[in-house]
Amino acid sequence: MSIFVDERTKVVVQGLTGSQGRFHGLRNRAYGTQVVAGVTPGKGGTDVEGVPVFDTVGEAVAATGADASFVVVPPKGAPGAILDAARAGIRFIVCITEGIPAQDEALFYNTLRREHPSTRLLGPNCPGIISPGKCNIGITSGDIALPGGPVGIVSRSGTLTYQALHELSQQGVGQTTCVGIGGDPVPGTSFIDCLAAFQDDAETRAVMMIGEIGGSAEEEAAAFISDHMTKPVVCYIAGVTAPPGRKMGHAGAIISGSQGTAQAKMEALAGAGATVAQNPTEAGERMVEIVKGLT
Amino acid sequence: MDLYEYQGKQYFARFGIPTSPGGVADTVDEAVAQADKAGYPVVVKAQVKVGGRGKAGGIKLADDADEVRRHAAAILGLDIRGHVVRRLWIEHSSDIAREYYASFTLDRAAKLHLCMVSSKGGVDIEEVAATDPGAIARLHVDPVDGLSLDDAAALVARAGLDAEARPQAAELLRALYRCYVEGDCDLAEINPLILTTDGRVHALDAKVTLDDNAAFRHPEWEAFAGTEELDEREQLAKERGLNYIGLSGSVGIIANGAGLAMSTLDVVNQVGGAAANFLDIGGGANADVMAAALEVINTDAAVRAIFVNIFGGITRCDEVARGIVEALGRVDLRSPIVLRLDGTNAEAGREILADHVSQRLVVEQTMLGAAHRAVALAGGDR
16 A cells, blocks of 8 residues: 555646656656646647646546646746646645745645645645655656555655665665655645554555754654554654754754754654664664564 | 844835834944934944844944944944944934834744734843743734734733733734735744834834745845845855855765755764765756856865765756766866765766766765765865
8 A cells, every 4th residue: 555646646747848847747657657637827738748738737637537736837836736736626736846935835735724625735845755666746766766665754855755765775675655745834744644644554564754953843743653653663854963043955944043953853753762863874774674573 | 034123124114014213324424324314312233133232232322423423433343243243223212111022933833824922022032932931922823814903903912012002013913914924024023012102112123034935026135135144155156046054074065955965964974074064956956056066165175075965856867967077177176076876867977977987086876985985085185
């Protein structure tokens, strides 16, 4: 099994006719994902290597039965694209767009929460989701993932998500699903959403969680792990050596005052019973040991 | 981007938030001219982006031009916790009856805006939060609904503001919310928000942090851009569109993605080295970006080795490889590069680099291996 997506998921790529949309949309299709449509306002009726393009998500859904969307549009257009997908009844939206203003994120997050409660947004500013061998929506290179489980991965950082996949795949440990939730201030899907889904997924036997400095999402995840997780969790937090008060690339990655330090997060997670590693390689090694111990 | 107080007050004024009349001065003579215009007594305030200005002697009251002259001369050039004062804000001194606090920011846990109001203003609000949390009234605001006047009025009452200040304070909160939302602030804070002896409520200070991601819809922010406190390399990096933070070690770092860049810093540290910088070339970086990143790091005399750590996703490793080759031809790199390349088009990237591998360009298979190598090279005799 997998979480949020599987081999039946039908994907519409919003922004398929752009250079990034084309590259990653077609790569997702080549991986085996059912990429059934593209959307670019004004380009309806055309196609990209056989994938039909529509003017709106509504038209794409009506014609193809798409139930998930991959938003690859610039920051200005992303909020409109996300809401267009939700209105069309898309249940799972992946938005990889980097650089969306926080005010826009807060507004569309709460609009979705109230008006489209059954729609899940992943991102923005995330690498997407991959269920190895079944479905890849986003910018993750499919060849670094290994099908078959038993590990679920959830990560706040894009490239560290790839690193985590790589560390496990190199050791022959497969993944059920790998979810990059993104490093922006208002992520549509949280650590807790993913931890809960992995806890409920029979095939997932252990979870790797990659966090970073800033905010309190890891501390909240720690409380959830302590209260609700029976499966083993291995964690790594990036930014131990980050200086306070400087934004480390992600809008969310900043230590302000005593808030959001890697140390505090690692202590909270260790206190919740998670295994805390010092670097991505060690996280991979610890997970390999745990998987070996599973019967 | 953090604004100076005077910029924050100018920004507030756009949204109708009342402030004291005043102006900026870069010299003693300008300070006197601004004071004459604002009307005595005046307050002479150092413009630095750091707290504790008052305690450091950066805020002084002046009753006449001679006093302005004396204070301005003393404050200009003053070093306040590493920030040298180059500009003053001169404003008419207010007769303060009461000092309050008001702010808007995003509560990331609740995913809603958070308004905080306190009748205990003028002091460090984090201290109030720690010692007397009950003194801060909080209200979550859903951006779909916005802040109603009724909610604002109830909040200032709950915060214990004096009855005569409440109607004005509620109106001011609504204006501050507009400033925060329409003005794309990460933080809009007034501390202190004052009630004057003649019954007016206005902002005596302004702390505004703008969301850089929203710059595309704020052409007026250009006016703030040249005034940021960046060191030379950070300035250069910014011009090249790179996300660079200077640190004090000897291993230059280039990585794609904030998380990987942070992790690279950590790993270099764990194997006994120290990073010279944080540099995230971002998603989708191409050859030009890679070359620019190497150029920026090359200007850092402390750098003895450069660790390029790339895990391609949206970033394509062949593009990165081309950038490195281009930079090798364009820039006279002072330090060897240790490269680790994985992910999208990694094979193609390694092929491009195969002809260029030398003592100056080392390719390592793993992140940890590359960190060891870079730290060893940085520590070697050169």
